Amino acid sequence: MAGAGAWKRLKSLLRKDDAPLFLNDTSAFDFSDEAGDEGLSRFNKLRVVVADDGPEAPERPANGAHPALQADDDSLLDQDLPLPRSRLSLKADPCASCSRRRERLAQRKAKTRLTIAAVLYLLFMVGELVGGYIANSLAVMTDALHMLTDLSAIILTLLALWLSSKSPTRRFTFGFHRLEVLSAMISVLLVYILMAFLLYEAVQRTIHMNYEINGDVMLITAAVGVAVNVIMGFLLNQSGHHHAHSHSLPSNSPTTGPGHGHNHRQDSLAVRAAFVHALGDLVQSVGVLIAAYIIRFKPEYKIADPICTYVFSLLVAFTTFRIIWDTVVIILEGVPRHLPVDYIKEALMKIEDVYSVEDLNVWSLTSGKPMAIAHIQLIPGSSSKWEEVQSKARHLLLNTFGMYKCTIQLQSYRQDMDRTCANCQNASSI
Amino acid sequence: MEPAPAAGGSETTRLVSPRDRDAAGGGLRLKSLFTEPMESAPAETAFHCHRDPLPPPGLTPERLRAQRQLCVACAVCCVFMAGEVVGGYLAHSLAIMTDAAHLLADVGSMIGSLFSLWLSTRPATRTMTFGWHRSETLGALASVISLWMVTGVLLYLAFIRLLHSDYHIEGGAMLVTAGIAVCANLLMAVVLHQAGPQHSHGSRGAEYAPLEEGPGEHLPLVNTSVRAAFVHVLGDLLQSLGVLAASILIYFKPQCKAADPISTFLFSIFALGSTAPTLRDVLRVLMEGAPKNVGFEPVRDTLLSVPGVQATHELHMWSLTLTYHIASAHLAIDPTADPDAVLAEATSRLCSRFGFSSCTLQLEQYQPEMDRCLRCREPPQA
Numbered sequence: 001m002a003g004a005g006a007w008k009r010l011k012s013l014l015r016k017d018d019a020p021l022f023l024n025d026t027s028a029f030d031f032s033d034e035a036g037d038e039g040l041s042r043f044n045k046l047r048v049v050v051a052d053d054g055p056e057a058p059e060r061p062a063n064g065a066h067p068a069l070q071a072d073d074d075s076l077l078d079q080d081l082p083l084p085r086s087r088l089s090l091k092a093d094p095c096a097s098c099s100r101r102r103e104r105l106a107q108r109k110a111k112t113r114l115t116i117a118a119v120l121y122l123l124f125m126v127g128e129l130v131g132g133y134i135a136n137s138l139a140v141m142t143d144a145l146h147m148l149t150d151l152s153a154i155i156l157t158l159l160a161l162w163l164s165s166k167s168p169t170r171r172f173t174f175g176f177h178r179l180e181v182l183s184a185m186i187s188v189l190l191v192y193i194l195m196a197f198l199l200y201e202a203v204q205r206t207i208h209m210n211y212e213i214n215g216d217v218m219l220i221t222a223a224v225g226v227a228v229n230v231i232m233g234f235l236l237n238q239s240g241h242h243h244a245h246s247h248s249l250p251s252n253s254p255t256t257g258p259g260h261g262h263n264h265r266q267d268s269l270a271v272r273a274a275f276v277h278a279l280g281d282l283v284q285s286v287g288v289l290i291a292a293y294i295i296r297f298k299p300e301y302k303i304a305d306p307i308c309t310y311v312f313s314l315l316v317a318f319t320t321f322r323i324i325w326d327t328v329v330i331i332l333e334g335v336p337r338h339l340p341v342d343y344i345k346e347a348l349m350k351i352e353d354v355y356s357v358e359d360l361n362v363w364s365l366t367s368g369k370p371m372a373i374a375h376i377q378l379i380p381g382s383s384s385k386w387e388e389v390q391s392k393a394r395h396l397l398l399n400t401f402g403m404y405k406c407t408i409q410l411q412s413y414r415q416d417m418d419r420t421c422a423n424c425q426n427a428s429s430i
Numbered sequence: 431m432e433p434a435p436a437a438g439g440s441e442t443t444r445l446v447s448p449r450d451r452d453a454a455g456g457g458l459r460l461k462s463l464f465t466e467p468m469e470s471a472p473a474e475t476a477f478h479c480h481r482d483p484l485p486p487p488g489l490t491p492e493r494l495r496a497q498r499q500l501c502v503a504c505a506v507c508c509v510f511m512a513g514e515v516v517g518g519y520l521a522h523s524l525a526i527m528t529d530a531a532h533l534l535a536d537v538g539s540m541i542g543s544l545f546s547l548w549l550s551t552r553p554a555t556r557t558m559t560f561g562w563h564r565s566e567t568l569g570a571l572a573s574v575i576s577l578w579m580v581t582g583v584l585l586y587l588a589f590i591r592l593l594h595s596d597y598h599i600e601g602g603a604m605l606v607t608a609g610i611a612v613c614a615n616l617l618m619a620v621v622l623h624q625a626g627p628q629h630s631h632g633s634r635g636a637e638y639a640p641l642e643e644g645p646g647e648h649l650p651l652v653n654t655s656v657r658a659a660f661v662h663v664l665g666d667l668l669q670s671l672g673v674l675a676a677s678i679l680i681y682f683k684p685q686c687k688a689a690d691p692i693s694t695f696l697f698s699i700f701a702l703g704s705t706a707p708t709l710r711d712v713l714r715v716l717m718e719g720a721p722k723n724v725g726f727e728p729v730r731d732t733l734l735s736v737p738g739v740q741a742t743h744e745l746h747m748w749s750l751t752l753t754y755h756i757a758s759a760h761l762a763i764d765p766t767a768d769p770d771a772v773l774a775e776a777t778s779r780l781c782s783r784f785g786f787s788s789c790t791l792q793l794e795q796y797q798p799e800m801d802r803c804l805r806c807r808e809p810p811q812a
Contacts, residue, residue: 167810170720170727170809170811171714171719174746178716182716182717328568332562334559387795407744407758408790410773410792
């Protein structure tokens with residue numbers, strides 16, 4: 001199966017090239033240059049703004065102390081260690097307090113930046129809505145709707161930051177990360193409802209053609225809209241240079257999982273994605289400006305207004321569709337896009353003394369937090385080595401594949417199981 | 431990726447339920463590939479992790495029944511809608527056409543439920559390792575959301591009417607429409623009604639050995655899609671009753687036409703309220719919350735009571751759907767304990783006492799540092 005594994009790796013590398021070309025609304029805020037991000041099914045890439053050392057902010061335990069790193073198995077995260085017997089994570093990090101403080105500072109800075117951006121977006125959006133209402137122009141209001149999607153992306157990031165600092169409770173043993181996914185879905189639904197409303201109005205206008213547009217106000221509002229998009233583009237993209245570090249999950253084993261790779265390449269991909277998104281925004285605003293010019297100087301071409309609405313609604317639908325798709329996959333407990341289950345199973349089977357891997361389940365808590373559970377059978381006679389196998393498997397899952405948490409059940413060899421149990425047959429033939 | 435076939439014969443594990451052997455419905459690969467004779471079980475308990483399997487893919491009798499219920503309800507709705515469209519066209523009545531549109535929305539949500547039910551019968555794939563069971567819950571959420579949206583539209587229209595007060599109501603047409611709507615919704619509610627909480631033995635029904643009594647009430651053995659459709663229809667029934675009441679009032683006293691929007695307000699609030707329990711349950715499942723009738727402490731105490739277990743941490747419980755629950759935990763064991771025995775005992779206790787469909791337990795050697803480890807602490811009370 002080595003050939004198939006290599007093919008899949010190649011495919012995922014190729015996919016990394018594809019992703020930014022897609023005019024994904026949230027791809028603008030992709031500041032990440034850590035490994036594995038480009039292929040991730042992130043519906044909100046703004047989150048990585050706050051991560052200094054890892055994909056997302058660390059989860060705090062109940063009593064408020066801060067673990068230095070976010071993965072379950074901290075001791076293995078940043079070092080090329082021989083696998084320790086103990087999987088506990090209280091190893092003395094020489095500068096744990098420094099790194100924690102740095103992290104907190106970075107988080108706070110990112111939070112402030114995001115809050116400012118959110119407030120600005122809100123102000124501009126309300127202004128554009130009012131301007132569009134006064135000018136009686138639907139195109140301007142559709143542009144404001146586009147700003148709403150950006151605003152909701154920022155709010156979601158802030159929500160995710162806040163949620164990841166909430167510790168899990170007994171009722172929600174995983175914490176509240178899923179709330180981010182549900183909020184993303186609801187915000188996109190809201191955008192779709194508003195868009196349907198605008199489209200309905202546009203259709204009415206196209207049929208009846210009995211509306212008047214105030215050309216002057218529309219022109220002014222459209223010009224302000226262009227300026228706003230340019231400003232916000234600079235504001236949000238300039239912070240991409242902060243993350244010029246090269247931590248990334250260590251690929252200390254020769255079998256690097258897919259999605260690991262070349263940091264410089266991801267830097268350029270992230271920059272390119274941000275550029276493409278900013279371009280898309282600008283194109284839309286400029287389109288509204290052109291329509292405003294047309295309507296101002298040639299009022300008989302007022303059909304340009306509904307036409308703009310149609311085109312931009314399509315654009316918004318197109319770019320947010322991926323968000324809906326990703327959230328639906330997460331909610332259905334599906335495997336994240338960047339993690340091939342076959343490859344993981346292969347890699348686990350390659351560990352010494354492993355006879356079979358059953359019931360490998362991979363799902364996401366939220367984008368960027370994959371979880372895994374697996375039942376591993378040992379080959380006959382090696383029951384005493386279960387701890388080694390377990391720690392190797394955990395290291396593989398947590399470090400190579402970037403799992404957020406995993407639970408591995410090891411069983412001694414029972415030769416009869418696979419033959420008679422129907423579910424084992426199901427699992428092994430998947 | 432198949433493990434190499436075992437050299438020996440096959441042992442019967444008496445813990446594997448005989449139900450696994452039957453090919454219940456299509457889409458299952460349950461036929462055993464090996465036909466060698468079963469040897470007798472060994473003296474000790476042959477532990478196996480698949481004692482209580484996840485719900486099988488394909489059409490189980492329960493799902494078949496749910497599908498039939500939804501199809502019939504959908505058909506009833508379509509018939510009524512067609513009748514209303516024709517009648518409204520003939521009578522030139524806007525009210526009847528509006529109600530037909532409402533029924534159309536109902537049909538849409540029921541088709542959505544059917545789709546999510548069909549989806550949940552699909553077998554697991556590489557990208558959906560748990561199978562498609564969650565689609566039921568997602569369909570339920572979509573159904574409830576569609577009810578909220580329709581109610582939102584109605585509230586908006588009622589609000590506009592109250593504001594402008596320049597509408598004319600034909601008492602006769604409204605009465606007829608309201609009567610038809612009530613009948614349709616009543617019929618659908620009867621079709622979609624499922625028997626109340628049966629004495630279910632946990633999550634799998636009477637074919638399995640009875641469970642010990644866990645804390646909390648029994649789960650109703652209902653299908654989530656049908657439950658959501660039922661709640662939707664119930665909400666509609668409430669609204670239609672309100673409209674009927676208002677229309678009777680307006681028929682006999684045409685000057686009280688404000689009764690129309692007011693009753694819409696009132697009964698819409700009722701309808702939204704009636705969706706609250708379903709919404710709460712569905713959201714709890716989607717948020718990966720612990721199952722409602724399984725407490726954290728009993729599970730933790732059960733695990734701690736297994737001989738050899740010193741401490742537990744990272745205990746997670748979540749649901750795939752309202753009736754199928756999964757657990758995972760890390761157990762810290764004594765150095766002297768036999769890992770296999772501890773695993774077998776812990777899994778069997780968990781699965782038999784709480785009805786988890788699948789549990790995954792990771793064993794670790796107990797270390798004194800675990801007492802001080804911040805992340806080994808238990809989560810606080812919700």
